[in-house]
Amino acid sequence: MSRLTNKRIVLGVSGSIAAYKAPDIVRRLQDLGAEVRVILTQGGAQFITELSLQVTSKNKVYHNLWDKEAELSMGHIELAKWADVILIAPASANTLANLTAGKANDLLGSVVLASDAPILIAPAMNQQMYNATSVKDNLTTLKQRGVQIINPEHGVQACGDIGEGRLAESDEIAKQVGLMFQSNKLNGKKVLITLGATIEAIDPVRYLSNHSSGKMGMALADACIESGAQVTLIIGNISTPISEPSKQISAISAEQMYQAVMENIDDQDIFIACAAVSDYSIKNPKNHKIKKSDQTLTITLTPSKDVLKAVCNLPQKPLCIGFAAETQNLLKNARNKLKNKGCDAIILNDVSKDDFGFKSDENEVIFIDQKGSLKLAKNSKQKLGRKIIEIIVDKFYK
Numbered sequence: 183m184s185r186l187t188n189k190r191i192v193l194g195v196s197g198s199i200a201a202y203k204a205p206d207i208v209r210r211l212q213d214l215g216a217e218v219r220v221i222l223t224q225g226g227a228q229f230i231t232e233l234s235l236q237v238t239s240k241n242k243v244y245h246n247l248w249d250k251e252a253e254l255s256m257g258h259i260e261l262a263k264w265a266d267v268i269l270i271a272p273a274s275a276n277t278l279a280n281l282t283a284g285k286a287n288d289l290l291g292s293v294v295l296a297s298d299a300p301i302l303i304a305p306a307m308n309q310q311m312y313n314a315t316s317v318k319d320n321l322t323t324l325k326q327r328g329v330q331i332i333n334p335e336h337g338v339q340a341c342g343d344i345g346e347g348r349l350a351e352s353d354e355i356a357k358q359v360g361l362m363f364q365s366n367k368l369n370g371k372k373v374l375i376t377l378g379a380t381i382e383a384i385d386p387v388r389y390l391s392n393h394s395s396g397k398m399g400m401a402l403a404d405a406c407i408e409s410g411a412q413v414t415l416i417i418g419n420i421s422t423p424i425s426e427p428s429k430q431i432s433a434i435s436a437e438q439m440y441q442a443v444m445e446n447i448d449d450q451d452i453f454i455a456c457a458a459v460s461d462y463s464i465k466n467p468k469n470h471k472i473k474k475s476d477q478t479l480t481i482t483l484t485p486s487k488d489v490l491k492a493v494c495n496l497p498q499k500p501l502c503i504g505f506a507a508e509t510q511n512l513l514k515n516a517r518n519k520l521k522n523k524g525c526d527a528i529i530l531n532d533v534s535k536d537d538f539g540f541k542s543d544e545n546e547v548i549f550i551d552q553k554g555s556l557k558l559a560k561n562s563k564q565k566l567g568r569k570i571i572e573i574i575v576d577k578f579y580k
């Protein structure tokens with residue numbers, strides 16, 4: 183089954199007897215690695231308690247559009263932006279009608295309207311209701327708008343009727359959510375990605391490094407894996423869980439990263455240099471801890487190899503995508519890097535901001551190539567990772 187590592191799922195639980203299965207759906211999604219936040223509609227709350235969903239999702243349950251406190255912590259717009267996917271399971275006939283009409287009179291309706299995330303709906307209701315023309319029409323309209331429907335099952339219903347309308351099994355729902363992220367856009371392609379910060383030892387205790395968390399690189403790795411690529415990760419110092427690449431190699435220093443890349447670059451189709459590689463290494467790192475004294479301490483730094491530039495200069499170079507971490511003259515510096523390193527595209531990252539970039543789960547970037555630039559507005563690194571891979575496919579493989 184497809185993994186949902188690092189995926190953020192908003193689960194809407196609406197008024198159907200099948201709402202009692204919602205905690206099980208939450209667990210199945212979590213088993214695949216997802217983080218789940220639940221919106222419980224008024225109808226849903228008649229069938230399942232907020233507490234059960236809070237305990238299973240390990241998050242506050244959202245239910246009130248007008249809750250001042252909730253709006254202060256994570257308001258409906260933020261929740262809408264947070265979601266990689268919105269799953270509504272079970273979706274009652276009333277919820278289907280509200281969604282079709284575009285109503286924003288409750289939290290779920292508002293979040294759906296305010297989000298650009300894909301939407302999956304698992305209807306569950308009495309078989310007679312499910313076959314009603316208005317319900318069928320609503321489902322058709324929603325499908326035409328790109329909403330994906332997880333068909334209900336046929337069988338004995340809570341009311342004793344036999345027919346179509348039983349909520350799909352939790353495993354099936356989780357599987358369908360996983361499939362939302364799958365594509366074959368990079369099928370057969372090999373992608374090598376460097377990520378995280380390098381560490382240059384000063385002595386066995388101290389080191390020179392930077393704030394890179396590896397989150398952007400891991401999001402790109404996730405997007406490549408989901409697109410069918412074989413991914414090799416060269417991993418520096420990171421503070422994010424590692425996805426399941428085809429191959430992973432740890433590289434602590436700039437020199438180790440250079441060696442690891444050069445040993446693995448031969449048959450790669452794409453190289454993404456996302457690591458924040460130290461430009462300098464420590465000349466003569468000490469074998470023992472440097473002892474404190476009253477004297478000024480001088481540490482000599484020597485330039486390290488530029489991994490990206492070296493790959494761009496290979497006679498059989500892969501498609502090379504670099505990053506530009508900048509704090510001033512952003513576009514000018516990034517364009518210079520594109521030219522000087524000889525890469526096919528560069529992703530400009532403003533690392534001077536506190537609310538995105540280094541360490542953060544969010545980022546805002548500009549994709550720059552020979553033809554121009556494209557701004558990708560502030561978003562989760564996971565979403566940006568998928569957008570960047572889509573752009574690479576559009577620009578270089580179509």
Ligand code: CTP
Binds near residue numbers: 508
């Ligand atoms: N890079 C690299 N090897 C290095 C330094 C940088 O492969 N020794 C790569 C980074 O992974 C990134 C790109 O080069 O894709 C730009 O890195 P950045 O730190 O923004 O710029 P530098 O080339 O280091 O230049 P400066 O520090 O002067 O901005």
